[in-house]
Amino acid sequence: xxxxxxxxxxxxxxxxxxxxxxxxxxxxxxxxxxxxxxxxxxxxxxxxxxxxxxxxxxxxxxxxxxxxxxxxxxxxxxxxxxx
Amino acid sequence: xxxxxxxxxxxxxxxxxxxxxxxxxxxxxxxxxxxxxxxxxxxxxxxxxxxxxxxxxxxxxxxxxxxxxxxxxxxxxxxxxxxxxxxxxxxxxxxxxxxxxxxxxxxxxxxxxxxxxxxxxxxxxxxxxxxxxxxxxxxxxxxxxxxxxxxxxxxxxxxxxxxxxxxxxxxxx
Ligand SMILES: [Zn+2]
Numbered sequence: 001x002x003x004x005x006x007x008x009x010x011x012x013x014x015x016x017x018x019x020x021x022x023x024x025x026x027x028x029x030x031x032x033x034x035x036x037x038x039x040x041x042x043x044x045x046x047x048x049x050x051x052x053x054x055x056x057x058x059x060x061x062x063x064x065x066x067x068x069x070x071x072x073x074x075x076x077x078x079x080x081x082x083x
Numbered sequence: 084x085x086x087x088x089x090x091x092x093x094x095x096x097x098x099x100x101x102x103x104x105x106x107x108x109x110x111x112x113x114x115x116x117x118x119x120x121x122x123x124x125x126x127x128x129x130x131x132x133x134x135x136x137x138x139x140x141x142x143x144x145x146x147x148x149x150x151x152x153x154x155x156x157x158x159x160x161x162x163x164x165x166x167x168x169x170x171x172x173x174x175x176x177x178x179x180x181x182x183x184x185x186x187x188x189x190x191x192x193x194x195x196x197x198x199x200x201x202x203x204x205x206x207x208x209x210x211x212x213x214x215x216x217x218x219x220x221x222x223x224x225x226x227x228x229x230x231x232x233x234x235x236x237x238x239x240x241x242x243x244x245x246x247x248x249x250x251x252x253x254x255x256x
Contacts, residue, residue: 007140008124008209008210011195015211056208057140057209058209059139
């Protein structure tokens with residue numbers, strides 16, 4: 001699988017670290033922490049994930065990926081996606 | 084030119100990581116470094132001899148040949164208010180990789196496309212060689228001549244990779 005980094009261009013996944021889905025927020029209580037750490041929806045189809053380009057431009061990306069085909073429809077800098 | 088390839092350490096250079104301050108004017112930053120525009124995934128040489136390499140969004144590595152011990156501080160003063168400067172002269176090691184087969188040899192270690200159409204003169208990339216992170220760029224010189232920076236503690240690993248890859252390439256010829 002190759003991830004199209006908006007700065008570096010297409011790069012092998014092993015240059016990246018996957019942080020998981022983007023739409024979970026760190027909970028502020030201990031009870032919710034188990035779910036936050038261990039439970040994932042794992043849907044079929046389009047997912048939005050954070051990937052860190054550790055061995056490249058050292059930036060966080062927001063990647064939209066199909067969990068069945070691994071096709072990536074979008075990869076943007078997370079700081080731009082957050083704006 | 085060397086027939087195969089050679090890996091030569093470049094010593095005595097000043098090295099600094101430069102990050103633009105939020106909302107900084109890129110044209111102004113470029114002017115302070117003596118270049119017309121800040122490079123994106125490219126390396127270019129200023130009139131001063133300093134090399135400016137784009138390593139990430141609004142991030143650069145700046146290299147100065149024959150740098151005085153206070154070069155990092157003076158660069159920080161020069162860019163004050165526009166960019167943050169972190170002296171990396173003791174953190175990175177620099178190498179020149181050149182020779183007729185330099186590109187072929189480099190492709191044995193790096194996963195990025197090094198075809199001259201994809202990675203030519205002035206191209207730069209931050210990537211991995213033999214599991215070690217490197218900042219790699221092709222100089223403006225004639226013939227394949229590359230330079231690379233990596234964290235100093237990975238020097239032995241890079242030199243080992245080079246020795247083995249060169250021997251494997253020679254054996255295959
Ligand atoms: Zn990148």
